[in-house]
Amino acid sequence: MELSINYILNELNFIKPELVISISIVLIVFTDLIFDKRKQILPVISLISLLITGYFVIEQFGMNTFAIAPAGSKGMLAVDPFGAFFKMVVLFASFIIILFSINSSEIKLSSDRHGEYYTLIFGMILGMLFVISAADLILIYISLELLSLSSYVLAGFTKQSLRNSEASLKYLIYGGVSSGIMLFGISIIYGITGSTNLYEINSLIQAPQLPNITFILASILIFTGIGFKISAAPFHFWTPDVYEGAPIPITAYLSIASKAAGFALLIRFVKVTFIQSINTEGYWQLLNIIDWKTFVVLISILSMTLGNFAALWQNNLKRLLAYSSIAHAGYLLLGLAVLSNQGLLAIIIYFAIYAFMNLGAFLIVMLIANKTGSEDMDDYNGLGFTSPLLSVSLAIFFISLTGLPPTAGFIAKLYLFIALIDAEMITVAVIALLNTVVSLYYYVRVLKHLYLVKAEPDTPIIGVSALNTVLILMLLIPTLVFGIYFTPIVDFAKVSVSLLGF
Amino acid sequence: MNIYDAIFYLFAVVTGLSAFFVVTTRNIVYAAFFLLFTFFGVAGIYVLLGADFIAIVQLIIYVGGILILLLFGVMLTNKITSVQIKTGTLQIVPAAVGVGLFAGFLIAVLTYTEWKTVDTALPLTTTEFLGVMLLQEYLVVFELLGILLLIALIGAASIARR
Numbered sequence: 001m002e003l004s005i006n007y008i009l010n011e012l013n014f015i016k017p018e019l020v021i022s023i024s025i026v027l028i029v030f031t032d033l034i035f036d037k038r039k040q041i042l043p044v045i046s047l048i049s050l051l052i053t054g055y056f057v058i059e060q061f062g063m064n065t066f067a068i069a070p071a072g073s074k075g076m077l078a079v080d081p082f083g084a085f086f087k088m089v090v091l092f093a094s095f096i097i098i099l100f101s102i103n104s105s106e107i108k109l110s111s112d113r114h115g116e117y118y119t120l121i122f123g124m125i126l127g128m129l130f131v132i133s134a135a136d137l138i139l140i141y142i143s144l145e146l147l148s149l150s151s152y153v154l155a156g157f158t159k160q161s162l163r164n165s166e167a168s169l170k171y172l173i174y175g176g177v178s179s180g181i182m183l184f185g186i187s188i189i190y191g192i193t194g195s196t197n198l199y200e201i202n203s204l205i206q207a208p209q210l211p212n213i214t215f216i217l218a219s220i221l222i223f224t225g226i227g228f229k230i231s232a233a234p235f236h237f238w239t240p241d242v243y244e245g246a247p248i249p250i251t252a253y254l255s256i257a258s259k260a261a262g263f264a265l266l267i268r269f270v271k272v273t274f275i276q277s278i279n280t281e282g283y284w285q286l287l288n289i290i291d292w293k294t295f296v297v298l299i300s301i302l303s304m305t306l307g308n309f310a311a312l313w314q315n316n317l318k319r320l321l322a323y324s325s326i327a328h329a330g331y332l333l334l335g336l337a338v339l340s341n342q343g344l345l346a347i348i349i350y351f352a353i354y355a356f357m358n359l360g361a362f363l364i365v366m367l368i369a370n371k372t373g374s375e376d377m378d379d380y381n382g383l384g385f386t387s388p389l390l391s392v393s394l395a396i397f398f399i400s401l402t403g404l405p406p407t408a409g410f411i412a413k414l415y416l417f418i419a420l421i422d423a424e425m426i427t428v429a430v431i432a433l434l435n436t437v438v439s440l441y442y443y444v445r446v447l448k449h450l451y452l453v454k455a456e457p458d459t460p461i462i463g464v465s466a467l468n469t470v471l472i473l474m475l476l477i478p479t480l481v482f483g484i485y486f487t488p489i490v491d492f493a494k495v496s497v498s499l500l501g502f
Numbered sequence: 503m504n505i506y507d508a509i510f511y512l513f514a515v516v517t518g519l520s521a522f523f524v525v526t527t528r529n530i531v532y533a534a535f536f537l538l539f540t541f542f543g544v545a546g547i548y549v550l551l552g553a554d555f556i557a558i559v560q561l562i563i564y565v566g567g568i569l570i571l572l573l574f575g576v577m578l579t580n581k582i583t584s585v586q587i588k589t590g591t592l593q594i595v596p597a598a599v600g601v602g603l604f605a606g607f608l609i610a611v612l613t614y615t616e617w618k619t620v621d622t623a624l625p626l627t628t629t630e631f632l633g634v635m636l637l638q639e640y641l642v643v644f645e646l647l648g649i650l651l652l653i654a655l656i657g658a659a660s661i662a663r664r
Binding site for chain 1: 607608610611614615616617618620637638639640641642643646647649650652653654656657659660661663
């Protein structure tokens, strides 16, 4: 038997971003070994390699092809603008998170393990880049495991408190179960189609047009694995505890990057596997095997309602943001439930904006926790008078997360609702709107603590260093500007809706 | 029922029963020993399916490696057998209903599904095919697994360090 691996050599330039990240992992490990005493060069290396990766990802906006395709079969990866967009979100979030980590007092405490910290972050990035463009169930599973394995350790990285270890262990157990369930689903799909490639499965199941109980089971099982990653109800149980226990940079990272990767995978899985045709208005005609629309709408309404109502009672900012992130997963799922290119456009716009505002909110929470050592809402009393920059920024990020004009969050919700109303899903749109009203209450409750409680003499004055001011402005200015001048983001999203093959 | 079916059911019963005891027994040493039979039964099923390489790997790595390590861990840990393991059962009715529904669903799926079958003779040995596949079609997955193991190692070191 003869090995023919030359095809790989020819196609390596389609996976340049992944290659750069893999090389960075090795580089970080060796740098950590050689320059044992100078840990401050690790973030520099990480930032530089993220920039290089970003350059190669921008190149991928022009590509629309399979990568790593052995002779006679479809490729393992699909390189397309859709994937490139989500890779950009992941890289942007990683860039900001590394800047977070330089400032975080939690991460600084365990400075002797910074080598491990950055290696694990890069492990997560590599997993996410592969998840986003994977078109083969085996590759999807392995890269999802790489992502999860790194995040389990990172969730309990600081080891300072019991909460931290609890977060890590809980994440590990829930994650292990959900990935086992997903693997079961994958094995069933392989059992009925004899293929693991999403594009091949799609062409194999074109013939029978009946609801198929086996396929429904397999799809729900796979959805469980993905739903865990995007923290959609009822697979959200880990979210509040892990978000609360993990170090804040990691919490922020899980809420953006890991969620982006999960959504990219979910959209690719649903669209590529079950598509039959797309009509001229951009609506997807799915195969009549499983009713994705009803299923996703149900999950989405459950996530929104549960997330928003549970957040009403939270006094810990991290827990509050955890429930808010469950609710946002619900809104984002609505974009998928529309099953049209317009819904996809709404998801992409939402993610671009969500990255700025959610990272911003976590940044402020982190800077306040650096000083006060707590995320309790009562410790925010009167901060509006002593630390104006932080409080005003937090107010803007929270208003944006609610979705009120003139912030970018409004534009994100606007496009989502337009997509829903275009698809004549009025009831769902009304439910989402009511949920937004509910969410206003708990976001504004934090502002009440900041501004309507008079500052006591012992209210801390939180100074902000120059680097942190720049970081805040980097997230704050887009949140405001995109609320008024949003054409660039919409144009960018229109480029990014194209998936390989459709 | 031919001889293959009989052998399959034998291994299936060994696997299922011992897995049941692993979960229910309150003594962790017994649990570890029952796990031995579970792994062994699974290896038997692999042999029956003609997956010789995976069966050997299952024996060498799981039975020979992981389980022995596990037993060492159990035996070397002080006072581990006297620790009361909390295996309380909560919400037994909803759990029974949920599990029952899911089991019914699974049985329905197993009964009505037309699994994809291919009429080919089982290859005498699978090792060569596996090797070629891993280094050809699944090369990316194979390399990614390498990185996965590296990350797992680094993560474990990070957890173990003070």
